[in-house]
Amino acid sequence: EPEVTQTPSHQVTQMGQEVILRCVPISNHLYFYWYRQILGQKVEFLVSFYNNEISEKSEIFDDQFSVERPDGSNFTLKIRSTKLEDSAMYFCASKIRDRAYNEQFFGPGTRLTVL
């Protein structure tokens, strides 16, 4: 069964360092998302991506964040200069079509710890 994969499962970094979180969406999906969950808080939407451009982003997704689909399979989230408050679980998701009721398939997440 196809699934969304994410690497690494856990990333530890120093404050101010750049990190890249990687995701491989399901191969025939066209819409891609990043969400994050700070420990004990809600899962929050960060950004959606379609046709090689951002379609929507939240206020959390400031200039320190960027997304890219560098090839036909990977979808990455980059944080340029990490802050302590970026420590969270980051989930990638993908879906096949652009209807709000279509299922988003989630990866297992990357736990980012900023020291």
Add this chain to the structure above:
Amino acid sequence: AQSVTQLGSHVSVSEGALVLLRCNYSSSVPPYLFWYVQYPNQGLQLLLKYTTGATLVKGINGFEAEFKKSETSFHLTKPSAHMSDAAEYFCATANFGNEKLTFGTGTRLTIIP
């Protein structure tokens, strides 16, 4: 703006007992409603969803949920809990024309043998 409230961050039930996980939503337009489950070290998996039509929705693993517009609720139930149901459960909503999911804070379900 959409929002989702899940009452009870932790719920414990005995094996074989009824599972009831509560979800209330706030939305200015008819919502689409979802329940996702997360098992340890795994991603979020869709249990069931409500879009339109029948208000009682059946999902995987014996779970079901009922959309009640008058109560703005979408509670998740299962008649008889199994040990394998232990997981974190998330309620989420989306709207036509607004594809992002808005999640509740999650409910951790523990099954007591």
